[in-house]
Amino acid sequence: MQTDSSFTFVLFGGTGDLSMRKILPALFEAHRAGGMLADSGKIVAVARHAADRGEYLQWVNEHVKPHVSKKGLDETAWASFLERIEFVNIDLGKAEDFVHLRDAVKDLPGIRVFYLATGPSLFVPICHALASVGLNENARIVLEKPLGYDLKSSNAINDAVGEIFAEEQIYRIDHYLGKEPVQNLLALRFGNALFEPLWRREWVESIQITIAEELGVEARGDFYDNTGALRDMVQNHLLQLLSIVAMEPPHSMDSDSVRDEKLRVLRALKPIDPRDIGKVAVRGQYHSGVIRGTSVPAYATESGVRPDSTTETFVALKVEIENWRWAGVPFFLRTGKRLADRVAEIVVNFRAVPHSALGASALRAGANRLVIRLQPNETIRLYCLAKQPGEGMNLASVHLDLAFDQFFREGQMEAYQRLLLDVINGRLALFVRRDEQEAAWRWVEPILNEWKASNKPPKPYAAGTWGPAASSAMLAQHGTCWLEEEN
The missing domain is CATH 3.40.50.720 (NAD(P)-binding Rossmann-like Domain)
Structure with missing residues (x-):
């Protein structure tokens, strides 16, 4: 470059x-x-x-x-x-x-x-x-980020900045959009005839997007206690990843073509009925626990956090997109602090074959899936079934790997490096446009308002686990589970 x-x-x-x-x-x-x-x-x-x-x-x-x-x-x-x-x-x-x-x-x-x-x-x-x-x-x-606390405050900042700088001068940064696997997701979908025909409701059973952290709030207690996981991670990072996964093929890779398609996804998100929030949204807060052999304190005892805080440190959501490509396909979003591992990944679960002459194992959920790992190691892994050596037709799960550090000799570019170079060179495609941001806030706000109105405390979970049990139960209602639970 x-x-x-x-x-x-x-x-x-x-x-x-x-x-x-x-x-x-x-x-x-x-x-x-x-x-x-x-x-x-x-x-x-x-x-x-x-x-x-x-x-x-x-x-x-x-x-x-x-x-x-x-x-x-x-x-x-x-x-x-x-x-x-x-x-x-x-x-x-x-x-x-x-x-x-x-x-x-x-x-x-x-x-x-x-x-x-x-x-x-x-x-x-x-x-x-x-x-x-x-x-x-x-x-x-x-x-x-964060650009505002809600839609009103976000608009106030955007209005004020917009009086001084034109929209094409404003770069709202989301570093997840600069990660190499996210860029490769676009290449995978739109550069290969193998995947694009399968990237739709007829062949995809469900999609999971997880951003999990082992760390707590560290020195950000004052900030985080007034923000929470829904504002800090879902409104920006997770919804941006969702829009990349679900977008239609853009006319070209120029900035507005890509962002127009992302915007269509955000505007097609099915509004969550406040009466259904208990079924499709889980909020949690970590208590004390052990992570990699080290005891860690509860969120409520962290520096800068109110002892009676009801701020969520974990969110899991079931999301639907109301368009022809994705109608009926559940997207499960999850983020949290003090979880069992540091991982960011996108899991595309393809539907099982409609009829199998090879036995029940070919019909099980998750037999065919694509796992796009964003961190800590950036890889793309395609899972499929193959015959085990020996007698009989016994099937086992195998995978094909694209490990970037092994395949490409030149080093990978870090997300911030790519994005800063894009700013210097005037490339806007990987930055969030104002109308995208507004669409994300409009979808998130009813959840925030319902949580505030209900005054229910977050569900507790022990640090070092994968969050509240209600998160797993939500997926179980749809006949599936989080990727790490399969083993």
């Missing part, structure tokens, strides 16, 4: 956790690869927690190096990467300070990218301050 696109990348929240763990390591990997970033490109970090450039670079050395890839830190490449970095110390709450930022970037080349790795409460003040010093021209702005 060669580029001659010169740029000035302005990183707000330049000393924050996201900048240290994801953004700067991704930019370094692009720099180290050679040819991905224009030689003239500059990175301008903005923060209050460093006095000058020297102190900031010392901070970067200490906090970014541990997060670069394990293939070895090239000190020469690292030193030349640091030469790209400038630093501006300003108070984001003071619009008058942005004059210093304007002076720092006015002679730097290329398109300006403003990455807001800050809390959402600062999005609008930063945008207004940028406009006040004329920095909203020839610019792109990247907004991190």
